[in-house]
Amino acid sequence: MPRVQLRYAFRLYPTAGQQAALGRAFGCARVVYNDAVRARREAHVQGLPYPKLGLLSRLLITEAKRRAERAWLGQVSAVVLQQALRDCERAYTNFFASLRGERQGARVGEPRMKSRKDRRQAIRFTANARWSLTACGKLNLPKIGEVKVRWSRTLPTEPSSVTVVKDAAGRFFASFVIDTDPHADTERMSETDQSVGIDLGLAHFAVLSDGTKIDSPRFLRRAEKKLKKVQRELARKQKGSNNREKARVKIARVHAQVADARREFCHQLSTKVIRENQAIAIEDLPVRALARSKMAKSVHDTGWAQFIDMLKYKAKRYGRTLIQIGRYEPTSQVCSMCGHHNGPKPLDVREWTCPACGTVHDRDVNAARNVKKAAGL
Numbered sequence: 001m002p003r004v005q006l007r008y009a010f011r012l013y014p015t016a017g018q019q020a021a022l023g024r025a026f027g028c029a030r031v032v033y034n035d036a037v038r039a040r041r042e043a044h045v046q047g048l049p050y051p052k053l054g055l056l057s058r059l060l061i062t063e064a065k066r067r068a069e070r071a072w073l074g075q076v077s078a079v080v081l082q083q084a085l086r087d088c089e090r091a092y093t094n095f096f097a098s099l100r101g102e103r104q105g106a107r108v109g110e111p112r113m114k115s116r117k118d119r120r121q122a123i124r125f126t127a128n129a130r131w132s133l134t135a136c137g138k139l140n141l142p143k144i145g146e147v148k149v150r151w152s153r154t155l156p157t158e159p160s161s162v163t164v165v166k167d168a169a170g171r172f173f174a175s176f177v178i179d180t181d182p183h184a185d186t187e188r189m190s191e192t193d194q195s196v197g198i199d200l201g202l203a204h205f206a207v208l209s210d211g212t213k214i215d216s217p218r219f220l221r222r223a224e225k226k227l228k229k230v231q232r233e234l235a236r237k238q239k240g241s242n243n244r245e246k247a248r249v250k251i252a253r254v255h256a257q258v259a260d261a262r263r264e265f266c267h268q269l270s271t272k273v274i275r276e277n278q279a280i281a282i283e284d285l286p287v288r289a290l291a292r293s294k295m296a297k298s299v300h301d302t303g304w305a306q307f308i309d310m311l312k313y314k315a316k317r318y319g320r321t322l323i324q325i326g327r328y329e330p331t332s333q334v335c336s337m338c339g340h341h342n343g344p345k346p347l348d349v350r351e352w353t354c355p356a357c358g359t360v361h362d363r364d365v366n367a368a369r370n371v372k373k374a375a376g377l
């Protein structure tokens, strides 16, 4: 099985002092990033070639530290600052690739200056930053100290780098990059000759060609309802008021809960599908087209994109085949038994009988069977 890079995120509980040190590190990384953006913009204005990473590193980190107005850069790990330069480099690479039309997905804008008020702050420590996991399970970060971690699962192998993130709800996370172990993966997911088609319906989160119907769990639906409620509350608060700021933080917290619950649900479902099947067929999800339509109101749409992403990387990791079929296939109009084309049906028709062969179809299960067929499974 192939080697794949994975991310594992865990909640961090830094002390007040460590939060201050992390705040300084976020700030320094941000300043170096912004200095790099500025240097590139100035080079562009003067018609000069874009400055290389090595030059920026010398100018914006090593030499900058000797100047009074940047001396405080010395308070944080140099690796964190180097990584900020790399982030800036990547942002420009993506921007230019997008300009040339070489990048899939949404258009990437010109890198912008980062702000202290950004909702998400992040710094990265690579292998040569001398960070470590202590014997008692703490995360030891250079110039920050030993930070308490809530280990919700075990890391399969030694991580190669760690990103520390502060989210909009003010929570801290450590996100580790892990290279998967192909041998262990083979042990974990034994071969199977099963295959499955998946329909992403409206009445359920997903329906499988074997007749299984999967709804998002009740705790997730409850959290989503709560999110709608706090969003309505925010809309009523006056702009710039203290109450509005309080409501905003509350929303960020509920958002985070919904996102966590959804991710966990998608993880469990995608692992189950990958474990049980050698080949999986699923419809392409036109995410951007969907977002503009009424279906964006569906509680499922964000989850679907995440679910498909997880199926993709897990299929790659565990040597399974994932086949995506185009949306143009009329999966709900054709009898999966005899192939009779029965025409479009209103959404409220949940069950129908094929006039050609007499099979009684559940709308979604029939669609899932057609997805499987269309993929040649």
Ligand SMILES: [Zn+2]
Binding pocket: 335, 336, 337, 338, 339, 340, 354, 355, 356, 357, 358, 359
């Ligand atoms: Zn039929």
